[in-house]
Amino acid sequence: MGTTQTRSENKYDDLVTKTGFSPEQIKNLHKRFQQLSENEETISKEHLHSIPALANNPIKKQIIDAFFDKRNQHQDEVGSFQEIGFEQFLMVLSHFRPPTLKMSEEDKARIRKEKLRFLFNMHDTDNDGTITLAEYRKVVEELLSKSGTMGIEAAKAIADAAMLGVASTNVPHMKPDEFYEGITFEHFEQILKGLEMETRMHIRFMDVNTTTMRCGKSTS
Numbered sequence: 001m002g003t004t005q006t007r008s009e010n011k012y013d014d015l016v017t018k019t020g021f022s023p024e025q026i027k028n029l030h031k032r033f034q035q036l037s038e039n040e041e042t043i044s045k046e047h048l049h050s051i052p053a054l055a056n057n058p059i060k061k062q063i064i065d066a067f068f069d070k071r072n073q074h075q076d077e078v079g080s081f082q083e084i085g086f087e088q089f090l091m092v093l094s095h096f097r098p099p100t101l102k103m104s105e106e107d108k109a110r111i112r113k114e115k116l117r118f119l120f121n122m123h124d125t126d127n128d129g130t131i132t133l134a135e136y137r138k139v140v141e142e143l144l145s146k147s148g149t150m151g152i153e154a155a156k157a158i159a160d161a162a163m164l165g166v167a168s169t170n171v172p173h174m175k176p177d178e179f180y181e182g183i184t185f186e187h188f189e190q191i192l193k194g195l196e197m198e199t200r201m202h203i204r205f206m207d208v209n210t211t212t213m214r215c216g217k218s219t220s
């Protein structure tokens with residue numbers, strides 16, 4: 001056991017540094033990845049569509065798209081992948097990693113910002129730096145489409161009202177002829193300022209609930 005562990009730790013050293021996951025977590029996630037990919041080197045969107053834990057998630061599409069979004073790889077690339085390998089898969093999951101107790105305040109702030117950026121990118125589908133009303137509507141529509149009773153018109157009205165609220169908060173002295181172009185990342189940060197990301201932004205992904213993966217801390 002001891003030797004196997006040492007070997008796997010070495011094997012995952014690089015990924016530990018890149019993602020902040022522990023070797024044990026990486027090992028578990030690797031098993032999941034192999035299950036998903038049916039032991040192939042890469043996975044496609046179809047593989048993720050079959051995950052039962054995601055089946056009823058109203059933003060399933062956005063979550064799956066996020067896995068193939070190059071912006072979520074901590075590099076300066078845009079566009080989307082057709083397929084992703086284990087390292088890319090892990091990089092995306094690292095956005096859901098909760099901060100640990102020993103983390104410095106700066107690190108916590110940096111992680112929070114990364115999570116916000118991830119959420120922002122999820123909405124800013126054309127990557128132009130703003131979440132426009134049209135982009136925002138799409139997400140609200142998809143969120144509400146699962147509830148069934150609410151129509152597209154209602155979704156539009158809700159999105160419009162929410163956007164108007166955002167506009168008036170961020171651009172309080174907007175003139176009648178001015179056009180609110182959408183939410184920038186700075187606005188987005190401002191809007192979600194009071195939101196405690198650590199407990200909210202997690203996904204029950206393939207039975208790996210990242211909130212339970214806190215190292216050395218038992219919550220129950």
Ligand SMILES: [Ca+2]
Nearest residue numbers: 124126128130
């Ligand atoms: Ca946009």
